[in-house]
Every structure is written in structure tokens, then in C-alpha cells.
Amino acid sequence: MPKDNGIGASPKRREDVRFLTGRGRYVDDIKLQNQCFAVFARSQVAHGIIKSIDTSEAEGMPGVLAVFTGEDFTEVGGNPAGWLIHSRDGEPMKEPKRPVLAHGKVRHVGDAYAAVIAETYEQAVEAAEAIDADIDEQDAIVDMAAALANSDNLVHDEIETNQCFDWGWIEDNRAATDEAIKNAPHVTTLELINNRLIPNAMEPRASTADYNPGTGHYTLYTTSQNPHLTRLLISAFVMGIPENKLTIIAPDVGGGFGSKIFHYGEEALVLAASKKLGRPVRWTASRWESFLTDAHGRDHRTTIELATDKEGNFLAFRTSTLANVGAYLSNFSTVTPTILHGTVIAGNYTVPLTYVNVKAVFTNTAPVDAYRGAGRPEATFSVERVIDKCARELGIDPIEIRRKNFIKKEQFPFLTAAGLEYDSGDYHALMDKLEEMADFDGFEARKAESAKRGLLRGLGINTYVEACGLAPSNLAGILGSRVGLYESATVRVNATGNISVMTGSHSHGQGHETVFPQIVADMLGMSADDIDIVHGDTSKIPFGMGTYGSRSMAVGGSAIVRATEKIIEKATKIAAHMMEAGDGDIEFNDGVFSVVGTDKTVTFPEVAFKAYIPHDYPIDKLEPGLEETAFYDPGNFTYPSGAYACEVEIDPDTGKVTICSFSAADDVGNVINPMIVEGQIQGGLGQGIGQALVENCVYDENGQLLSGSYMDYTMPRADDMPFFNVDQSCLTPCTHNPLGAKGCGEAGAIGSPPTVINAVVDALSHLGVTHVDMPASPARVWAAIQAAK
Amino acid sequence: MSSVSMTVNGKSVTGEVEDRTLLSTFLREDLHLTGTHIGCDTSQCGACTVHVNGKAVKGCTMLALEAEGADVRTIEGMANDDGSLGVIQAAFQEHHGLQCGFCTPGMVMAADELLKNNSNPSETEIRKYLSGNICRCTGYHNIIKSIQAAAAQLG
Structure with missing residues (x-):
């Protein structure tokens, strides 16, 4: 049995008390003395040449302190892409500059071309509206295929194409894959759209900069999932502010889902404005700005082919994808549709050949980047949809065709056709568990009962495997990463025996303040109540790569383990001195050091005290103090997996899809806090079901965002969701990190969209429907039913 | 002014x-x-x-x-006079009804009104009642569980 608050326990979350009493401290809650406000002037057209910007009226308005345009930032650097991707011909991707404020051209609706700083928010809004920008509207480039076909109308004139790259994975497998598909007894082809989504963290982005002219030091409070990465981008690429002169604080952050990984121009603007004025400058996005300017997600158009023999053994997957990167390259926009997508295209299967081709396309739309799952949902949707279609074509049960092709438990570690070595997993066990959870045997009876009510019932199943816990730095470097992907932790044992843990991971809902102390408490045999987590402040934490890619526990948690091991190692030496024994004779159990074979003991707090009051201390061998730092760089990605089932009812008269049940068996590796893991899975399921049934980002042909508010972009509501039946009992530990943890943050969002659509298609298959694009809205489902009649 | x-x-x-x-x-x-x-x-x-x-x-x-x-x-x-969490707040903590915490104040205030008007709401009634409160983190599962638990406790 786990201790009340050690590994495996589910203590109540300590952060909840402040959130439940209104004592959270989000960026917009921070009010600094003498603050002023920034408001941006944003393009109302998708594509236009900036002929002139007249700021004179705005500058004379009440309360206005400064007005900035793109001209003010021509000397600073562009906001870079974090990964360099090469095209199939070896050419590096096209990297047009992404400026702080639009200069020369505006490239999407919402592209900021000027900013006003004023005493009050209202004054800044009014002055921003008074800026007179003469923008010569150009034809908008919205459709990806048209963008590639037309080299006369370019998002970025200087790169002479709308194509960012044409990537192949694995290029050496291309010919063999083509050959296998050409000669295969059966080939199933499916064209599908992975619908564009808007992340919609409930807290809008916000940034407040505070420059101190007396010290030359900048402090930026910002909504970030990774404050050190943001500092690195601002320091090394965009502004040139030395890292030692820039503190970034990401306090309580109200959700991220990827959209707050990235550095945005607003952060640079408020820093520059604060320096110019010598005052704190505060900016908070309105929701309409979030819709227009947060990095969006997904937006793939894919053709996938699955070659099989007559018995349904997989011979090859081949995909061809157009991936929208929007108007500018956001920081992870080039790795998301490539490495994070192509390397998992083999799914859970022993398929011997895979080949992925991705053409990334610039358009006059908001930047597109990593969103919960980032590339892996796109791969999983393609693979699992085409498998379902193939099973139907071959008359094989969709569960059986998957089982037939699963990597077997005894085959791990398994090198897939897509080039990753999965360390562990048991996909058959997950499917066994799912069959037990979802009562497949009772489905026909439930279907008959639905039919009596005039409803069409469908059962969808799905399996997934994802690569997360990003990543080994050396592998990431080979693949094009411009940064390392380790995590840091410092464990500081205070003189009185309690502990502060500084972590480079960042919690914006994941519960790190509760779950990380569980690890240290277990290792040191103390109460988690005496351990606090410090995160989100570059001045307090050595370094960090932050939280995304389900990496916090697998990488950040492992760094905490390594630092705590160093603490135990040093404390053991101090204990040996205190008990006049050799280091090798000391045992440490449950917070107590003892000399083997004697009754001599000292407690951990006694050792900590000695480390800080080193009167009688092995000073010739050991430094005083008890604080250790570790940087943990993982040996591999981690590979969570799962098997999901969903039942839907469809009203054929309206096309309305209702989810009747949803079961999810996930293998997330070892679980530190079951309550939090369940919550993460449920949240991911909610977002994935949202993508499958209700959410859709829509631009019209002029590049106007039609789904630009909560009246137009359907967010999943409570009454769109069922209760989820989730299970984490079929676990295979990760073999290469000290916790055996794989990650759970993205799983639900990866596994659920194909599950839902497989169920929808199952319900309609008797009509001849073979595919329904997401979101399976009533209009779309009704149209599919009519078209099939 | x-x-x-x-x-x-x-x-x-x-x-x-x-x-x-x-x-x-x-x-x-x-x-x-x-x-x-x-x-x-x-x-x-x-x-x-x-x-x-x-x-x-x-x-x-x-x-x-x-x-x-x-x-x-x-x-x-919304907390008790002694500073301890009220019944609904405590239920949200007990049942992990919040993650990032941003929608949480609104959820608690809405739930409080619901339970004042309907001491024993069905799952469907709770879900419909929350149509004006969006959460992006939880998939709503644990929010509904929290409100059900609070309802049971408040009787």
C-alpha cells in the first residue's frame, strides 16, 4: 500500500485551495505600481501590403504614452522555428522572418501591425482604433492546394513559394513501400481531413513587462508553459536581452494545451515598451484576439493507403499530407507535422513498411502549431480510420484485424517501420481489458434497442501508441531540434529538514505541486506536506524546457529523482560521519540512516541540520549544505498506448450524434498519482471528443475567421460529454527512466477522435457510408445519410 | 465617472x-x-x-x-467563516473537479445556485445547467461528480 501521500497515492491537490477560494495568481491578476496598458492594432484583412501607417491622431489622444509599429522592430530578430526540417531533396525548409509587429505586409486577420501604450486600457483601445493604416488588400491564400499551385500570389514574397518543405519519412523506404502497395492483394485508400482547431485555454494569453531602469533588468510575467524556453527565444533570437537581465515568471497559468508553449510578439512588444517608458506595461488578450492569434492546431489533409494480404496482415502504410503552417512559422510548427507525426505512423503494428510525405504550406491564416497531442493525433486518426475501412472491406472484425497485427508483448523492445524503438507495451492486454470494460457482447442487443427508438447505434474501437516524454537531446538534434530536451531539478533541503524542489517543468493544471512532492517524500521517507515545489520563475530555477509532449513526469519527474538520489548520496556520507562508520556500512530506509548490524541511527532531518551547522563535520571531504541539481536527459521517447471504445446513437432525421458510452484502457507506465492521471485522461478525452463532434475552425475564401467567438466556435459543453469509463490497470513500465512513467497528458486527445468517428461510420455503414469528416456535426452526418440514400 | x-x-x-x-x-x-x-x-x-x-x-x-x-x-x-472550504468547494477538491483553476470560480458559483434551486439534480440537469460555463481541462467528468457529491452532502 502506498503511503498517504507517496507514490501511488491520490492526496487531494494542494493547489486547489487557492483556486477554489479566488486566491490563484494568474498573469492578469498581477497589478504593478504605475502600470500602463498595451493594446494592439490588428489587421482586418488576411493579406495586404502596408502602404502607410499614420499614428499621429492616436499619439495625440488622451492618456497615450507611446505608439509602436513594425518600423520600430526592424533591427530585432525574428521569432524562430525550433526545429529545422529538410525537404526530400536535402534543401532546408523555408524560414521567412516572423517579426514582432507586421512590417511591409499583413499576413493573416489579426496580424498585429501597431501597438498603443496608454494610461488606461480604455484609452489604449480608443487610440488603437484611431491608427490610420493604409493597407492594400491582396487576394487571400487560404486553400493549401491552391497555395501550392499558385506561385504568383505568395504569403512571403522573399521565399518565392508557398511551400515550407516537402518532407519524406523514411525516404529510404519510399521505393519499397511503393512497390509493396503496387503488388499488394488489397489496398484500402482513404482521404481525410484532420480539422483545424483553436486551443482555447480558458485563460487568454497575457503578458506584463516590468523594466527597471536602475538595474537594467527586465521582468516579464507571461502565460507560458515553459518560461526558460521563452527567455531563451527572447534572449538569443528576438530581442537580444541578455538572459541574466531577463526574468520570466509564468505564475498560475489557466491551461495551455500547447498554445502557451510558444513565444509570441506581444511578449517582445511589452518588454520594449516597458524599457522605453520605464514603467510596467500590461497586456491581456481579449478572447477575440485569442481566436485570431493563438497558434491553432491540426489542419491536415491526408490521403492514406493501407496495403494488406487477403487475411488482413498489414504490408504497408503510405500517406501523403498537406499540413497548414499558417502565415508564420510558430516555434514547434515544423516538428509537429513531421517528426511527431511521421515517426508514429506504424501505430501499434508490426507492419514492415511505412512512408510518410508531408508538404507544409504557408497560408494567410493564423500560425498552426502543436496542440494537445501534436502530430500524433493526426497520425493515429489516419491509421486507425483506414484500418477500420480496410477491415470492413475485407469482412474482418475491426478488433481481430488489429489483434492480428499488434506488436506482441514479447517482441519489445520493437523497432518499428517508422524508425522508433518502442521500449515496452502490451497491446493485447489493453484490448482484453477494453473488451471487458465495453461489453462488446451486449452491443447487438443495445443496437436493437436503439433501433426500436428509431436511432442508429454504432460501436467504434481504436488503439493508439504515441511517442512522448520529449526527448533524448542527441536524437532530437539529429532530427532537427535547435534546443536540448532534458529537464532540470534542484532539491534544496533546508536546515530544518523541509524541502523546496525547483523544477523546470511548469504546471498549468497538471497538479505538479501535489504530485512531484509524492516522489521526493517516497524517496526520503518523509511527509509530502514538508516538501514544496517551486516552478515558473527563471530567477529561482536553474533551467528548464517546460511542460508539453506529456513530458513532465517522465522527464521532469525523473530529474527530481536524480537530484534526490544525489541528496541521499551526500546525506549518507554525513550520516556515516555522525555515526562514526564507513559510508558503505550505512543503510537508508524510510527516512532513517542506520549502521548495518548496529542499533545506531540518525534521522534525515538530523543529517540536514548537521549539513547546515557543520561544527563536527567531514569538512575535508564534503561541503556544507544539502542542495543538489540534476539535469535529466532521457534515453528514448516514452510510448504510452491504449485501447478505446465508444458507442454512439445517431438520430437519422437530424444527424445528431450522441455518445452513449466511452471506455478507455490506457498504459501510461507507472502511475504516481492515480487521481491526477485519471483527470488527465478524462480531459484529453473531452478535447478529442470535441474535435470529433463539435469543434471546427473555419476561414472563408477571403481568410476571414468565421469561427472567431464562442458563438461560432463550438466548445464542448458539459451536456456534450458522457461519463468516461477509464482504466489504468494494464501498465507496462517505461524501461529507461527511473520512475517507469510514460506520460498521460495527451493520450485521451490522441485516442478518442478516431474512436468516435469509427463509431459514427459503424452506425451508418449499412447505408454505404465509409467516412465522415470531423467534426461529425448534425449537418454533416445528415448530409452523409442523404448522400448515401 | x-x-x-x-x-x-x-x-x-x-x-x-x-x-x-x-x-x-x-x-x-x-x-x-x-x-x-x-x-x-x-x-x-x-x-x-x-x-x-x-x-x-x-x-x-x-x-x-x-x-x-x-x-x-x-x-x-464562498469559504466558511473559519476559512475552511465550503461544501461545494471541498467537493471540487475531493473529486478533482478542477485542473488549471481558471473556470473554477464560475463553476462553483453556478453550482451553488443550482443546488439552492434543486437540491437533488439529475446528471442531465447538472450538465444542462452548466451550459453557460466552459471548462477546457476536465472533460467535465469530475465537475459533475463534484456537484453530485456536494448535492448528496447538502441533502
Whole structure:
């Protein structure tokens, strides 16, 4: 049995008390003395040449302190892409500059071309509206295929194409894959759209900069999932502010889902404005700005082919994808549709050949980047949809065709056709568990009962495997990463025996303040109540790569383990001195050091005290103090997996899809806090079901965002969701990190969209429907039913 | 600027506001009650839900001046007198009904009104009632569980 608050326990979350009493401290809650406000002037057209910007009226308005345009930032650097991707011909991707404020051209609706700083928010809004920008509207480039076909109308004139790259994975497998598909007894082809989504963290982005002219030091409070990465981008690429002169604080952050990984121009603007004025400058996005300017997600158009023999053994997957990167390259926009997508295209299967081709396309739309799952949902949707279609074509049960092709438990570690070595997993066990959870045997009876009510019932199943816990730095470097992907932790044992843990991971809902102390408490045999987590402040934490890619526990948690091991190692030496024994004779159990074979003991707090009051201390061998730092760089990605089932009812008269049940068996590796893991899975399921049934980002042909508010972009509501039946009992530990943890943050969002659509298609298959694009809205489902009649 | 007075969490407060100042802005910027959150600009996310004269109201749908003389309660006024969490707040913690915490104040304020009007709501009634409160983290599962648990405890 786990201790009340050690590994495996589910203590109540300590952060909840402040959130439940209104004592959270989000960026917009921070009010600094003498603050002023920034408001941006944003393009109302998708594509236009900036002929002139007249700021004179705005500058004379009440309360206005400064007005900035793109001209003010021509000397600073562009906001870079974090990964360099090469095209199939070896050419590096096209990297047009992404400026702080639009200069020369505006490239999407919402592209900021000027900013006003004023005493009050209202004054800044009014002055921003008074800026007179003469923008010569150009034809908008919205459709990806048209963008590639037309080299006369370019998002970025200087790169002479709308194509960012044409990537192949694995290029050496291309010919063999083509050959296998050409000669295969059966080939199933499916064209599908992975619908564009808007992340919609409930807290809008916000940034407040505070420059101190007396010290030359900048402090930026910002909504970030990774404050050190943001500092690195601002320091090394965009502004040139030395890292030692820039503190970034990401306090309580109200959700991220990827959209707050990235550095945005607003952060640079408020820093520059604060320096110019010598005052704190505060900016908070309105929701309409979030819709227009947060990095969006997904937006793939894919053709996938699955070659099989007559018995349904997989011979090859081949995909061809157009991936929208929007108007500018956001920081992870080039790795998301490539490495994070192509390397998992083999799914859970022993398929011997895979080949992925991705053409990334610039358009006059908001930047597109990593969103919960980032590339892996796109791969999983393609693979699992085409498998379902193939099973139907071959008359094989969709569960059986998957089982037939699963990597077997005894085959791990398994090198897939897509080039990753999965360390562990048991996909058959997950499917066994799912069959037990979802009562497949009772489905026909439930279907008959639905039919009596005039409803069409469908059962969808799905399996997934994802690569997360990003990543080994050396592998990431080979693949094009411009940064390392380790995590840091410092464990500081205070003189009185309690502990502060500084972590480079960042919690914006994941519960790190509760779950990380569980690890240290277990290792040191103390109460988690005496351990606090410090995160989100570059001045307090050595370094960090932050939280995304389900990496916090697998990488950040492992760094905490390594630092705590160093603490135990040093404390053991101090204990040996205190008990006049050799280091090798000391045992440490449950917070107590003892000399083997004697009754001599000292407690951990006694050792900590000695480390800080080193009167009688092995000073010739050991430094005083008890604080250790570790940087943990993982040996591999981690590979969570799962098997999901969903039942839907469809009203054929309206096309309305209702989810009747949803079961999810996930293998997330070892679980530190079951309550939090369940919550993460449920949240991911909610977002994935949202993508499958209700959410859709829509631009019209002029590049106007039609789904630009909560009246137009359907967010999943409570009454769109069922209760989820989730299970984490079929676990295979990760073999290469000290916790055996794989990650759970993205799983639900990866596994659920194909599950839902497989169920929808199952319900309609008797009509001849073979595919329904997401979101399976009533209009779309009704149209599919009519078209099939 | 006009003067406005109201009772907030049992205390009399007075402020100077513009005619256009929203109640939610007044609470956050003038009274420093930042537990009331602003999550949208179309009165749909529900993060700014507060109680005005006992009814749940989105604080962004009301001008501060409209609350003249009103009895307003915010998330900061929901704990017990001794500072411990109230029944609904405690249920949210017990059942992991929150993750990032941003929608949470609005959820608690909405749930409080629901349970005052319907002491034993069905799952469907709870889900329908929350149609004006958006959460992006939880998939709503544990929010519904929290409210059911609070309902059971409040009887």
C-alpha cells in the first residue's frame, strides 16, 4: 500500500485551495505600481501590403504614452522555428522572418501591425482604433492546394513559394513501400481531413513587462508553459536581452494545451515598451484576439493507403499530407507535422513498411502549431480510420484485424517501420481489458434497442501508441531540434529538514505541486506536506524546457529523482560521519540512516541540520549544505498506448450524434498519482471528443475567421460529454527512466477522435457510408445519410 | 465617472467607475477580487460568474453601476467563516473537479445556485445547467461528480 501521500497515492491537490477560494495568481491578476496598458492594432484583412501607417491622431489622444509599429522592430530578430526540417531533396525548409509587429505586409486577420501604450486600457483601445493604416488588400491564400499551385500570389514574397518543405519519412523506404502497395492483394485508400482547431485555454494569453531602469533588468510575467524556453527565444533570437537581465515568471497559468508553449510578439512588444517608458506595461488578450492569434492546431489533409494480404496482415502504410503552417512559422510548427507525426505512423503494428510525405504550406491564416497531442493525433486518426475501412472491406472484425497485427508483448523492445524503438507495451492486454470494460457482447442487443427508438447505434474501437516524454537531446538534434530536451531539478533541503524542489517543468493544471512532492517524500521517507515545489520563475530555477509532449513526469519527474538520489548520496556520507562508520556500512530506509548490524541511527532531518551547522563535520571531504541539481536527459521517447471504445446513437432525421458510452484502457507506465492521471485522461478525452463532434475552425475564401467567438466556435459543453469509463490497470513500465512513467497528458486527445468517428461510420455503414469528416456535426452526418440514400 | 456602492462578500464598498465599467472589471480592478475571471468577450464562458442578490450572474453582462445597492458575492466569499472550504468547494477538491483553476470560480458559483434551486439534480440537469460555463481541462467528468457529491452532502 502506498503511503498517504507517496507514490501511488491520490492526496487531494494542494493547489486547489487557492483556486477554489479566488486566491490563484494568474498573469492578469498581477497589478504593478504605475502600470500602463498595451493594446494592439490588428489587421482586418488576411493579406495586404502596408502602404502607410499614420499614428499621429492616436499619439495625440488622451492618456497615450507611446505608439509602436513594425518600423520600430526592424533591427530585432525574428521569432524562430525550433526545429529545422529538410525537404526530400536535402534543401532546408523555408524560414521567412516572423517579426514582432507586421512590417511591409499583413499576413493573416489579426496580424498585429501597431501597438498603443496608454494610461488606461480604455484609452489604449480608443487610440488603437484611431491608427490610420493604409493597407492594400491582396487576394487571400487560404486553400493549401491552391497555395501550392499558385506561385504568383505568395504569403512571403522573399521565399518565392508557398511551400515550407516537402518532407519524406523514411525516404529510404519510399521505393519499397511503393512497390509493396503496387503488388499488394488489397489496398484500402482513404482521404481525410484532420480539422483545424483553436486551443482555447480558458485563460487568454497575457503578458506584463516590468523594466527597471536602475538595474537594467527586465521582468516579464507571461502565460507560458515553459518560461526558460521563452527567455531563451527572447534572449538569443528576438530581442537580444541578455538572459541574466531577463526574468520570466509564468505564475498560475489557466491551461495551455500547447498554445502557451510558444513565444509570441506581444511578449517582445511589452518588454520594449516597458524599457522605453520605464514603467510596467500590461497586456491581456481579449478572447477575440485569442481566436485570431493563438497558434491553432491540426489542419491536415491526408490521403492514406493501407496495403494488406487477403487475411488482413498489414504490408504497408503510405500517406501523403498537406499540413497548414499558417502565415508564420510558430516555434514547434515544423516538428509537429513531421517528426511527431511521421515517426508514429506504424501505430501499434508490426507492419514492415511505412512512408510518410508531408508538404507544409504557408497560408494567410493564423500560425498552426502543436496542440494537445501534436502530430500524433493526426497520425493515429489516419491509421486507425483506414484500418477500420480496410477491415470492413475485407469482412474482418475491426478488433481481430488489429489483434492480428499488434506488436506482441514479447517482441519489445520493437523497432518499428517508422524508425522508433518502442521500449515496452502490451497491446493485447489493453484490448482484453477494453473488451471487458465495453461489453462488446451486449452491443447487438443495445443496437436493437436503439433501433426500436428509431436511432442508429454504432460501436467504434481504436488503439493508439504515441511517442512522448520529449526527448533524448542527441536524437532530437539529429532530427532537427535547435534546443536540448532534458529537464532540470534542484532539491534544496533546508536546515530544518523541509524541502523546496525547483523544477523546470511548469504546471498549468497538471497538479505538479501535489504530485512531484509524492516522489521526493517516497524517496526520503518523509511527509509530502514538508516538501514544496517551486516552478515558473527563471530567477529561482536553474533551467528548464517546460511542460508539453506529456513530458513532465517522465522527464521532469525523473530529474527530481536524480537530484534526490544525489541528496541521499551526500546525506549518507554525513550520516556515516555522525555515526562514526564507513559510508558503505550505512543503510537508508524510510527516512532513517542506520549502521548495518548496529542499533545506531540518525534521522534525515538530523543529517540536514548537521549539513547546515557543520561544527563536527567531514569538512575535508564534503561541503556544507544539502542542495543538489540534476539535469535529466532521457534515453528514448516514452510510448504510452491504449485501447478505446465508444458507442454512439445517431438520430437519422437530424444527424445528431450522441455518445452513449466511452471506455478507455490506457498504459501510461507507472502511475504516481492515480487521481491526477485519471483527470488527465478524462480531459484529453473531452478535447478529442470535441474535435470529433463539435469543434471546427473555419476561414472563408477571403481568410476571414468565421469561427472567431464562442458563438461560432463550438466548445464542448458539459451536456456534450458522457461519463468516461477509464482504466489504468494494464501498465507496462517505461524501461529507461527511473520512475517507469510514460506520460498521460495527451493520450485521451490522441485516442478518442478516431474512436468516435469509427463509431459514427459503424452506425451508418449499412447505408454505404465509409467516412465522415470531423467534426461529425448534425449537418454533416445528415448530409452523409442523404448522400448515401 | 460615477460613484457606486454595493455590498460585496458582506462588506460595504464604494468606488468611482465609468458608465461603461463592467461589474467584473470593477470587482477585479477596483476591489482587487481577482478570483472572478474574464475568459471571453461574448458572455459565454462563465468564468466571471458571481452572485448578485442571490442569483448567479455573469459579471461581464452587468455594468458596475447596475449593481448599485446590490448584495454581491464572489468566489472569495464562498469559504466558511473559519476559512475552511465550503461544501461545494471541498467537493471540487475531493473529486478533482478542477485542473488549471481558471473556470473554477464560475463553476462553483453556478453550482451553488443550482443546488439552492434543486437540491437533488439529475446528471442531465447538472450538465444542462452548466451550459453557460466552459471548462477546457476536465472533460467535465469530475465537475459533475463534484456537484453530485456536494448535492448528496447538502441533502
